[in-house]
Amino acid sequence: MPVEHRQARALRVLLDPPNPALALQLGLQQDIEVVRDLMARPTVALVEDAGAVPGLLAEDPECRVLVLTGSAHPGLRAAVLAAGAAGLILRDGPVEDLADAIRRASMGETVVDPALG
Numbered sequence: 001m002p003v004e005h006r007q008a009r010a011l012r013v014l015l016d017p018p019n020p021a022l023a024l025q026l027g028l029q030q031d032i033e034v035v036r037d038l039m040a041r042p043t044v045a046l047v048e049d050a051g052a053v054p055g056l057l058a059e060d061p062e063c064r065v066l067v068l069t070g071s072a073h074p075g076l077r078a079a080v081l082a083a084g085a086a087g088l089i090l091r092d093g094p095v096e097d098l099a100d101a102i103r104r105a106s107m108g109e110t111v112v113d114p115a116l117g
Helices: 020-027 050-059 076-082 095-106
Strands: 011-016 032-035 044-047 064-069 087-090
Touching (some): 011 020, 011 095, 020 095, 044 050, 044 095, 050 064, 050 076, 064 095, 076 087, 087 095
Parallel strands (some): 011 032, 011 044, 044 064
């Protein structure tokens, strides 16, 4: 019986703040590994506070940062992108959509959830 193995080069993802439930869901994706801190050199960081973007990028300029939000606020998209984030994603959407956004951001795309316009 074949055994499934995680890809050798899984996308490392940092959750800030830590979210055990989301970490578990993302960890079920074959190509995503949730890491604990920037020392693990994450490919993508998911943050809930747009104010965290500049600090994360100062510590690791190669990390792509996606901001998670519960809803659209006037000017949020522009502020998030101006801060250097790779995109803006709905926090409570399907985990498959979030995983897809992580993959796209890791390849250099700017990702904005269509619901956030």
